Amino acid sequence: MKKIVDERQELELLKIERAGFYVLFFALAADISAKTLFFQVPFRALIGENVAFLAGCVTILAGCMKRGLWNYSSKPGLKNYLLSSLIGTLIFGLMFLASLIYRDIPHAGYAALIFAISIFILMFATLAAIGEYTKKRQAKLDQEYEDEDE
Structure with a gap:
């Protein structure tokens, strides 16, 4: 697949993607926390959210540590x-x-x-x-x- 963006556009896309990741990360963390702490939603009901959250955490952590x-x-x-x-x-x-x-x-x-x-x-x-x-x-x-x- 041919890349059609220049270096400046690629940096802008990376900034946008990073901001989007953080919005998703903190929204998911707040959702899991609120459901667990205040609404007594059982852990089984939050398996999908926890897997997605941990996948994001592990990806960022492993990537940073490796580099x-x-x-x-x-x-x-x-x-x-x-x-x-x-x-x-x-x-x-x-x-x-x-x-x-x-x-x-x-x-x-x-x-x-x-x-x-x-x-x-x-x-x-x-x-x-x-x-x-x-x-x-x-x-x-x-x-x-x-x-x-x-």
């Missing part, structure tokens, strides 16, 4: 792992607390605190593992490209 990329505005490091883990913990912890309060669960605060601590540890460990792998992969790719230039 030694982290993101546009930061590098992998302890500060970013902590900050990202704290932000994620706040988001998911508050959503979990709200769902417990909505369902009138006793001791919702304690349950939410334990959940938040667990989420923080899980997120930090995952980000640290992925970040350290990404740094090693990036160094390896930099060395390969450096060897090709010589």
